[in-house]
Amino acid sequence: MSEELQVLQTVRLKGRPTTDQIAAACGLDSEAVDRVLRVQAEAGRCTRTHGRHAxxxxxxDRLRQLLAAERAGLDQSALARAYEDFVAYNTALKSLVTDWQLVDGTTVNDHSDAAYDAGIVERLTQLHTAFREPLAHLAGLAPRLGRYPRRLSDALAKVRAGDHGWLARPLIDSYHTVWFELHEELLGLTGRERVHEAAAGRAG
Incomplete structure (x- = not known):
């Protein structure tokens, strides 16, 4: 598996990540990430400002080339079918996150109702359990997705331990952040565009 592809894609998905954030997402050590980033910087492909990469x-351009080469080696028919299966889980997660943020779809959730929040955490746990097998199948089709089961499990564990920011908070590897990145990966691997999926009500 190409470390170059892993690192460049993670930088794209996260926007302006630190080296440690890239390493955690890729499952690589920080030294390996630094080596890749140095090569990319020397080639004019990456910049670093205040410890963050872009x-x-x-x-x-280089990332597009690497992703195209990756897609060419994958079973696109199987990926397309797996993506269609993913859509139902994505819809369920979108609904869950909306309910986490808004009570009855209108009132901002101030998280004062512990029973309400606990119910949503339980829904997330059930969704996570149901999605394990489809996610393992996706990782079998596209090995670079093999980090996502652990990343989602880690976020869920923190939510269940009581740190509810790990459900949907941006800028950290919350469950919703990692899920969003997985969705981006699947869109790219299957040649779909987020704008078209959004128009069809399937972006999340």
Whole structure:
């Protein structure tokens, strides 16, 4: 599996991540990530500002080349079917996150109702359990997705331990953040565009 592809894709998905954030998402050690980033910076593909990395235009071009090569080696028919299966789980997660943020779809959830929040955490746990097998299947079709089961499980464990920010808080690897990144990966692997999925009500 290409460390270059893993690192560049993680930088794209996260926007301006630190080295440690990239390493955690990729399952690589920080030294390996640093090596890749140094090569990319020397080639004019990545920039670093205040300890955070970003893709330069040349880096985006390189990433597109790597992703195209990856797609060419995958079973697109099987991926398309797996993506259609994913859509139902994605819809369920979108509904769950909306309910976490809004009570009855209108009132901002101030999280003062512990029973209400506990019910949503239980729904998330059930969704996570149901999605294990489909996610393992996706990782079998596209090995680079093999980090997602652990990343989602780690976020869920923190939610269940009482740190509810790990359900949907942005800028950390919350359950919703990791799920969003997984969805982005699947869109890319199957040649779909988020704007078209959003128009069909399937973006999340």
């Amino acid at each position: 893709l330069a235009p040349a880096g985006r």
